[in-house]
Amino acid sequence: MRAGELRRAFSSFWAERGHEVRASASLIPHEPSLLFTVAGMVPFMPYFLGEEVPPSRRMTTIQKCVRAGGKHNDLDDIGRTNRHFTFFEMMGNFSFGDYFKAEAVPWAWEFVTEVLGLEPEKLWITVHVSDDEAAEIWRDSVGIPAERIQRLDKDNWWAAGDIGPCGPCSEIFYDLGPEHGGDGGPALGGEDRFIEVWNLVFMQFANDGTGELTPLDAPGIDTGAGLERILAVLQGVPSAWDIDLxxxxxxxxxxxxxxxxxxxxxxxxxxxxxxxxxxxxxxxxxxxxxxxxxxxxxxxxxxxxxxxxxxxxxxxxxxxxxxxxxxxxxxxxxxxxxxxxxxxxxxxxxxxxxxxxxxxxxxGQRILDEAIAKLEGGADGPVLDGSVAFLLHDTHGFPVEVTEEILAERGISLDGAGFAAEMEAQRQRARAGRAGGPTFADERYREILAQFGPTEFIRDASAVSEARVLAAFEIDSAAIEPALLADADEAHGYAYVEVYLDRTPFYAESGGQIGDVGTINGSAGSVEVLDCTYALADLHRHIGRVRGGGVEVGSLVEAQIDDVRRAAIRRNHTGTHILHWALREVLGQHVKQAGSLVAPDRLRFDFSHYDAVTPEQLREIERLANAEIIANGRCRHYETSMDDAQSIGAIAFFGDKYGDVVRVLEAGEHSVELCGGTHVAALGDIGHLRIVSESSIGSNMRRIEAMSGLATVERLADVEDLLGGLAELVNAPADELAGAVRRRLDETKELRRQVRDLQRALASGRATELAEAATDGVVIADLGDLERDALRDLAVSVRDHDGIRAVVLASAPSGGGVALVAAVDPAGTLSAADLLRDAARTVGGGFGAKGDPPLVMAGGRDPEGIGAALDQVRAAALGA
Structure with a gap:
């Protein structure tokens, strides 16, 4: 019987007895305490522990298992015994509170002897020392001679842990014959002679942690039958290493x-x-x-x-x-x-x-060989210094396990304590320098890149139907740009992840072009991609919010970008190149790009230039750019060598890193630049390029903001709506708007002049009134909303009255803020600056008077503070 036949026979046997046939679960278990699925029952632990209700009370599987880490580690025995494998298949049938020993034992015997055809006289049975019930079933119901039933202790007891379900086991062993070892059955004979082919776990107790066992209300059955071991017996080969697998x-x-x-x-x-x-x-x-x-x-x-x-x-x-x-x-x-x-x-x-x-x-081998050659034998044989193993591990990436294996093969020991000390010293150094050193995240990203290489960017597709999830990490929303999060995110409680794929249509932010958005859809759920960036060079990081169950590492998914958004970005990005060319044509070849932003709704272009760009120059730049776009020249975007790119005059674009192979964009007849972004196929696809603003961002550095495509259409519609609204407000046709607005401005200017004249006249009349209300020659008053100029003129008029030593006035002008003025007798003892210094701070302002002039004006932001400010002035001027 070959492997495929055994699998089919096993599944059919238990299906005929009411068991639901389940496919193998993943080798990555949901049980957090396990590195791998180490036994057939691991996927069913929630059912045995009562944490979940099983979909069927009888199930059967052929489960993939790995034992190579943690306490379930057979790695060092691989190849040296006939019983240990890193990967193996465990056949199992399970009962969750349904049948128990009386059914499981005879069925196991039936399958082993009748389906597999193993000779009964070569089979031995073991049971736990306490399990009289199982021994009785084997002897009386199945008919096994008592002398072929042996009782064992720890080897025939199973437990999920110190606390939880547990119970006795019963195993079936096959005797390969005297040529494989001594007699005496599985309890006393040779391990290579008596091969375990079946293990029945009777899960019937609960351990409370003290050793006290309580019978379970619904005891269960967990069978483990190693496919490789059974095949060795069925195929009559010396060991499992010789089977068809x-x-x-x-x-x-x-x-x-x-x-x-x-x-x-x-x-x-x-x-x-x-x-x-x-x-x-x-x-x-x-x-x-x-x-x-x-x-x-x-x-x-x-x-x-x-x-x-x-x-x-x-x-x-x-x-x-x-x-x-x-x-x-x-x-x-x-x-x-x-x-x-x-x-x-x-x-x-x-x-x-x-x-x-x-x-x-x-x-590493060369270094290790040199170190071994220098060793001298000791009382316990030669020992390699731990510092050598650490050097190999830390500097050369040579695993200490490999060092130990090589040493063991040559009869040499490793100074484990010395190696551990070196490792601890390294940890201390890492902690001390962590602020400036590489982060854990950097190491994690480097590991992904090292294992899988660069992300394959599918440049010309909006979707990739079979991308593989290489890694996914949950992240905190605080690590995401706030602008990317919706207002409802916090209330909804979304989980956020960064996902790594082997291939992707998502452009990662670089060279000024922002990252794509879209979705990653898999069988377990989806991720709404909010941004795509580079975790490291050539490694795309998809950042998003989890929808449904998210995505599973190792699974195949569909990655889909927002193609409408990408199309708008393409228009703006190619438009940036045309704008660069036009700038150099109008302003001069000294113009160099110094930064950019390419988004779906706008583009921003920073460049070197020694002067402001005049309106006439801006108009010409825009005219040239749009003439080139209307000509609808073809855009060629291709890879070539750096030497070839330079030979055709390609200009390096800010923000991109270049290697020996570069991407060149030939946009129309005149623009040839290096760029790794995404672009239109022909310049006419850009639509219309519209410059929105031009400004200074530093010494000899300018910035242009512009837009293209549908954004310019929308902007034009907005401008027309605005003009129509303004025309309606001034009661004039839209084509006469400029003249009508100019007339209204002239009228407003004249009205303001008249208001100021009236205020001055009124203020002059109030000067005598304020002077007569002086206290000890000091006038302090809040004059409501009087404008600054009128307030100053009034203060001077009041001060010029006989007996006035100082005048401090305040107002909250209609334009906003606070106005303060202090005027003092130049021959007196009071200082205008001293009177206003604290008061100005109280209203959230200050003044810039130098020296001690007789008149000081101050401003502020907080009209609510005027009363407190004037109280401070009274205290300073009058002592009260």
């Missing part, structure tokens, strides 16, 4: 090494590691795990590098892992169809990782 991989390993499997024990170990690690690598990458320096990504990296090092030791210089993962796809792709879909992706990821590590390995 491994044979093609070992044959490829022979071709890679140029050696025969079985000729040398150490070479056999390396070949088995190739086969095992290729399976784990292909499965993990297909499920969305990528090599990295963290968590499960680090375990995958270690798996790949471990296989590569064994190839290195065997003298294999070419890249081997993509060849091996291709065989995995061929062997297992019929059942795990995602492997075939992801074949090229898996090969690309593992190939990049291997190439990087081979460079590291070459440099």
């Amino acid at each position: 491994f044979a093609p991989l070992l044959a490829e390993a022979e071709r890679i090494c140029g050696k025969s499997y079985g000729a040398d024990s150490e070479t056999d170990v390396s070949m088995r590691i190739f086969a095992d690690h290729a399976r784990a690598t292909a499965m993990l990458i297909s499920d969305g795990v990528f090599p990295s320096n963290e968590d499960r990504g680090y375990v995958l990296r270690r798996i790949i590098r471990r296989a590569v090092r064994h190839a290195w030791v065997l003298g294999v210089e070419e890249v081997v892992m993509p060849r091996l993962t291709d065989i995995v796809v061929d062997v297992m792709g019929d059942h795990y169809t995602d492997l075939r879909t992801n074949r090229e992706f898996i090969s690309d990821v593992v190939g990049r990782e291997e190439e990087r590590f081979r460079t590291t390995l070459a440099a």
